[in-house]
Amino acid sequence: MKLANVIRQVSPAVVAFGSRFVHSTSDATPGFPSIIGTGFIVDERGLILTNQHVIDTIEKIPGHARFVMLFPEPISQNGQTMFGVVLRRVVAVNSIASFESSGPYFGEATPDFGFVQIDLQGLPVLEVCGDSNLIEVGLEVATLGFPMGEKPLSPYDRGRASQVSPFARRGIVSSVLPCACDDPHGFSVDILSEGGASGSPIFRTDDPRVIGILHSGFDGAPITYGVPGHFLETGLEIVTRDWHPNLTDVPTLKQLVDQERPKGPKGFEWTVLKSSGKS
Numbered sequence: 001m002k003l004a005n006v007i008r009q010v011s012p013a014v015v016a017f018g019s020r021f022v023h024s025t026s027d028a029t030p031g032f033p034s035i036i037g038t039g040f041i042v043d044e045r046g047l048i049l050t051n052q053h054v055i056d057t058i059e060k061i062p063g064h065a066r067f068v069m070l071f072p073e074p075i076s077q078n079g080q081t082m083f084g085v086v087l088r089r090v091v092a093v094n095s096i097a098s099f100e101s102s103g104p105y106f107g108e109a110t111p112d113f114g115f116v117q118i119d120l121q122g123l124p125v126l127e128v129c130g131d132s133n134l135i136e137v138g139l140e141v142a143t144l145g146f147p148m149g150e151k152p153l154s155p156y157d158r159g160r161a162s163q164v165s166p167f168a169r170r171g172i173v174s175s176v177l178p179c180a181c182d183d184p185h186g187f188s189v190d191i192l193s194e195g196g197a198s199g200s201p202i203f204r205t206d207d208p209r210v211i212g213i214l215h216s217g218f219d220g221a222p223i224t225y226g227v228p229g230h231f232l233e234t235g236l237e238i239v240t241r242d243w244h245p246n247l248t249d250v251p252t253l254k255q256l257v258d259q260e261r262p263k264g265p266k267g268f269e270w271t272v273l274k275s276s277g278k279s
Contacts, residue, residue: 001206003142007168009208010201012073012124013041014144014166015048017058017116017199020065032153038145038166038199039068039116040210042236044123045245046091049232050199051215052114055093066090068118071165072257085164086256092117094239106178107185111231112215115239122252126201129209130233133182135173141189142170143214145200170205174223184228193217193224202226 017037037054041047048068058066067087074083094115144166146153153163169191177186189202193216202212210229217224 001208003170003205006203006206006208007142007144010040010126010144010203011166012071013126014071014201015039015041016069016146016166016196017050017054018067018069018150019061020067021061032150033067033069035069035146035149035153035196038197038214040126040199040201041123042115042125042128043240044125045121045247046118046123046250047240047243048116048118049113049128049213049236050116051112051213052095052110053112053215054199055095055114055116058090058116059093063090068116070120070123070253072253083164084257086120086253088118088120090116091119096235105185108215108225108227111227111235113213113227113232113235115235117245119250120253120256121247121250122254124253126203127209128229128233128236129207129211130230132184132211132228132230134204135176135184135187135211135228136180137173137176139173140170140205141173141202141211142168142205143189143191143197143200143202144168145197145214147192147194147197149196166200171222183230186225187212187228188217188223188225189214190222191224192220192222 016035017039019034019036021034036057037050039048039050042049068090070086070088072084072086074081096110096114099110146166171190173187174190175188176184197214200214201210202214203210212226212228213232214224214226
């Protein structure tokens, strides 16, 4: 599978965590709300996987000011392309209470990931690949997220957004912790770590399944660490084992798009682009 096709499959499940509070040195209205991290959907009932340090930041933001931003697939019809964003509430979070290893352990004391539930269902999902023996030095990988937060989304005018989609970046697995093994305790990729990209899915360039999650790196150096997929898969199994969310009044993404698109409603915004090509 070509990388472009892989990214096309991954992108609809990638989300941004944001805040309605914006730090600004001017009176100009920002073109995009503050983005503090990335995440990706792992259960269609509204469960998102991200870094624990992103969750810690989210929990410091007042409930009315924090949100999760989704980016539905653009719709093309009659020579026009319609695209939009969806802002939803954070309903609950689920963090790792404890972590123990049965033997010598060389990774982060507590793997940096957790789960966030939002008030939306019927969502596109990314599959987590727990076969971590696939992770080896030299493996070509890619990631999708929001490095540098909202800033690159308004490159020409700080008061106007020019992009409403995550950035794709690619590289290789540059190291495996502690060494080449079937179930590595961590791994690094030669992709620069920048604020806002935390929580981005890491996947192979020919397969949309997630093999890890981006979580930390060294300033100015293209060495960024990831939590391996076997940790993520185990965490997801534990969280969803007895998880029965009340979805009675929770809309689906399709309902929101179908019902609200013509109205330009609160919580959903559509922009229409006219095709520049000849019919």
